Amino acid sequence: MTTPSTTATSTTSTTWVDVPPDHLFGIHNLPYGVFSTTSDRSPRVGVRIGDLVLDAGAVAAIGRDAGLVAEGPDLASAWRTRSLNAFLALGRPAWTLARQWLTEILTDEGYRDGVSPHLHALEGVQLHLPIEVADYVDFYASEDHASNVGKIFRPDNAALPPNWKHLPIGYHGRSGTVVVSGTEVVRPTGQRKAPSDPAPVFGPSIRLDIEAELGYVVGGATELGSRVSVDDAADHLFGVVVLDDWSARDIQAWEYVPLGPFLGKSFATTISAWVTPLDALTSARVPLPGQSDPRVLPYLQGDAFGLDVHLEVSLNGTVVSRPEHAGMYWSPAQMLAHLTVNGASIRDGDLFGSGTVSGPDRDTRGSLLELTWNGTDPVTLEDGSTRGFLEDGDTVTMTAWAPGPEGSRIGLGEATGTITAAH
Template structure:
């Protein structure tokens, strides 16, 4: 592999202001009607590069070098084999992809392996090993405390000492575009004499970022804050669908269970963390109280602008830069007890919410538990989700030279309980 130039344009013809330009290059898994085999693709503009096929051509021609066998890793139905190759291979792959998409000499060899985005089917990009969801927004945690515990302190006493999270259900993580069946379970209002059983009537969303992990570790080992970047592969948009009525009845004393485990939607594209270098920002501040030593280090935040639309009406624009806890701190805390990492592990940031009402990332907060319904563009109102509602989350982050990096979308439509 030759040294790739610093890219400013691509021969593919993608406009400089495209959210999926040469500075992005997110990974996904796709198939086509002509070839239903699931394999790894890389998005460039509105095209999808068959990464394994073009890497095989480069390998056979001796153009990829003696590094990792990217062709084999990419000709698999998930990103997991690629994640297992580790940070060095991720960097090598990105540099090579950048080179072949910017150097005109590669046009004839690469062009046959580009597919129009409209002609491909996108699949879940990773086989999720374990799924953990955190609670990293101080504004969200405070709002939830005020709603559910009005007679107590908004934040629990441990909240600023450690990143709080819960273990979710990896088997119900679904790709964007998958319908979400309204969950059924027990619920009991504060004034109800006894619980009832039936479909959730307070179905909610949570706008989050999800972090995809690679580089498996041994049981009993730890990953420090400074080592986290060796395992944080990339970022997805994540919607942690939540049945608030089921959750409220079940979550004491052990936390979320059936109110969360029925579905979690992620975007089909995984944006490499390396593409978000220009989006790194300092954390809001953790001096009072100062965090314990194992949570100190390169604990960066990310400037990511999220937009949430309900049936086409934009209802919120959460800002990720205000999150209290860093993804590096979350990963360090996740492993501090010796819990191992697996390739394809996924963890969520928790709901992204800010101080302003229009930056709240859940309907629970936007409607204050249904007491202040939203009015949509069609004149209808919502406290919580109704059957047939479609929620779409998109996001972008600043890139180099004034560009923007798109994070795909996470969309889902609610269908009736079964």
């Protein structure tokens, strides 16, 4: 068994692992996560192939411990930790090398005997939060979403604020409340005040919402005072997760003037357990819809690619929306460039959200706020019940996929959560 070196290459796109060719987690995907088993409860890095999870650190350690590696990063040590952060710190060359090596050992029949004992059935493992979130920022990158929100709350004014097409608008969230898919979400409590109320009241949110987003995982830490350009952003954008930015609209509406979201957002953010490497999404890159009027400032110009990712939002098993990420106005590369243009440093494990992914039609809107037009036009579920906003016991599941090479599809996992009553 060899382990990663600077000469690792892939020679085929067919895996010896028993995976159907149309599986969303085939050889072209290979997302990273953190898992444990009943026999070994220590969380460590795993790589998904089909419905199996490869104990990546255990396999990498075989060759390292045998002294067969003369050069290359120590992936075995990085992968035998409880998060992806140590791996993220190794940077883009190591990420690319690791992917080449993983592809090699899962496609070359000669590795089968050494690798097979370290493959675990997905149904038998526990998945954990894949990163220790350093900082969390959420952006507002969909023109359709921003326009819908403007029409709902500012019907007599322009739908977009005057700065919206000049810079990626964002706010800082709470990294400590980012949770892995499957974690229950407790209904938040706080102040709220309807326009007709004489004074604010305190209690559970009654307008609890979702926001279907992609989240971008960042590595390759930078120093305070430095910047990341649009063209260099790919060196720091490690991968993508599905993200649900849960939102208490009534709490948010009362608190957000003049400083923006706070308690209405910070109670929970759900991400998928699997981080899809940006390298797996090469075939999904698409041009941005267009930023010619107005033309963005020079620091936001460059390799500002979009991603053709198809999301699906289900509420209690009923598909209520299919947002399309390809229509997003701002690129993740531009978001990262703007995030650092003032000299703000990035840390391994940083996470930023795209903002709600929405489209021009009702069935492509990524939040209940838009789908129900602020509760005035509820959605109907398969059991005949209706929803303006979320009720206790409701389960929301978001999934996503993107086109891959050779006609394949790349699955981005799922972000799911069930609402429980306020404490």
